[in-house]
Amino acid sequence: MSGLEVIGLVVGLLPLAVQAVKCYRTILSGGRNVDRDLDALIRDLETEHVRLRTTCDVLFDGVVPLPVIDKLIETPFGPESKPYCEKLRLRLWDESGQFEEQVTEMQRAAEDLKAKLAIDEHGKTKFTDRIAIVKELKRRTSFTLKKKDYDEVMTRIKTANSVLHELTGKTRGLEPNRRRRSQARLNILIRTLARSIFNALYRATTCRCADSHTVCLELVPRNMVIVPSEQDDQVAKDFNFHVVMGPKKERSLDDPDGDGPEAISSTTKIQKAASDYWKSLLIRLAVPGNVPLPAPLPAPSPAPSSIVQVTSVMQGVSRKPKWPISLSFRPTREASISATQTLVGVSQRFIMLPSQASTNEPPALSNLCQDVLKRAKEPAVDHYGYITDIERKFGLYPGQGESEFCKAVTLRQVLAGKEPNLPRFDYPEKLRVALTLCASILHLHSTPWLGRLITLDDVVFLRQDGPLPPHANSLYRPFLIKILREPASSASAPQDFRALNTPRPMNLDMLSLGALLIQVIIGRTDQELDMTATDMSSILSKNQAGNRLGDQILESGGINYADAVKWCLKSLFGTAGLDNDDFCQKFSVEVVARLEEDMALLSND
Incomplete structure (x- = not known):
């Protein structure tokens, strides 16, 4: 008891x-x-x-x-x-x-x-x-x-x-101060792991076609409290990152037609990379002395054949704090799950969770293309091996029930209605995607997965062949999609605001997120909000365009959603950004918490 x-x-x-x-x-x-x-x-x-x-x-x-x-x-x-x-x-x-x-x-x-x-x-x-x-x-x-x-x-x-x-x-x-400290610690931990995973994937992609591989990390909101007695490595070993590796191409995605790197846009690269299979993988931190292997899950729901998302956030196992034995009451999943955790649970069913130890340690992987991507037709394995960055080692496992995808669909295409076979992108799905994007930006800021701007083309959904599953919890699972490149050339390094043609630091990530949230909730693309040019005149114009749509946002998303968007747009002119803990806390309260509240109310209906 x-x-x-x-x-x-x-x-x-x-x-x-x-x-x-x-x-x-x-x-x-x-x-x-x-x-x-x-x-x-x-x-x-x-x-x-x-x-x-x-x-x-x-x-x-x-x-x-x-x-x-x-x-x-x-x-x-x-x-x-x-x-x-x-x-x-x-x-x-x-x-x-x-x-x-x-x-x-x-x-x-x-x-x-x-x-x-x-x-x-x-x-x-x-x-x-x-x-x-x-x-x-x-x-x-x-x-x-x-x-x-x-x-x-x-x-x-x-x-x-x-x-x-x-x-x-x-x-x-x-409690409020303790949770703020926990969130700051969680942000640092997730960003560190996300950066390490990208580096490890890059180091393990040594084939000649390295530039032609696309890597996607699933976006999943993570609402977790870390108590001081828990060590970072022990907490991190329960995090699962769901990634999807793109196919090998005959030509580099930078120059598919031999006309030079400028001949193809980022969106076209994504579509061409998506024309082949995508390999679903699970990545988990390997703690020294413990070699995790996949444990069987309860019968998983079939993956949505109509849509599966690709890109940047990690997925985690629902983690219980290490309480004393007599405080070890174990609530049921249905009883303890929160609105945010519901979103995590949607993806958890589609992956295999490693938890058991093995005496036979799989090998280190030095060529993902050869060791993993080409093995799609071979018999299933439990553990591919390890990938490493300089400081960390990660176990690489096959996804469960969704090893291959046939097509990537960008958020722009969904909003533009260019995929008529997709299910309706209604309010609950829009709210889930918006909440996922907001939580993910908080956790992936300053990592190679996320640039200074996030656009409709950065967020994609992956489709599988086959009939639509009758009881899928969520058909729209967002991912961030990246061409696998050397980390040093990624967005992990701070960007000089003078290179953006602005006279002072500006939170363009908040402006781009606000523009994204607006287009998601009104259900269409808006050319005035398209994040292309970054000169001062264009930035001000987009900010004004977002504010002009206030009534439509309120009508489509409600007061919480409208206030969250307004806060993002207003934060454009602030000096502090997501590198600042106080700003991150305000972002959590003013944006993430508002969407979580709406999500919780929607779940109770």
């Missing part, structure tokens, strides 16, 4: 103790000393009961829905509280061990109280008449009705209860 569940037992036992004492007082009424002692004991028990309920109230506030709090306080941490237990544990932060110790002490004291009052396992008093009570008192057993005999057990209850109350109150007050 977990420490949190024990609180429920204590909360339930204290009223039984009060009831038992009142029963004894009624039976033995008339003795002045007895009445005084029992009245004092009743007051102490009622006070501690109220304090413990208040502690539960503080712990539930902001985690449990308001209509449910009063009901849970009556029977805290019963079956109805399971959907919220994981969030409550995160609220306790690193104090969970101390919290558990105090709960355990209170439980022991409550059991001693139960014995002294002769309360049976059904919550009833064993003695119901004066003769039986007096006879038991004369036997000098643990049963007693003298106040002094309860001083020790009540002191234990009061002390533990006071510590719990103070600890919960301070934890509740510190």
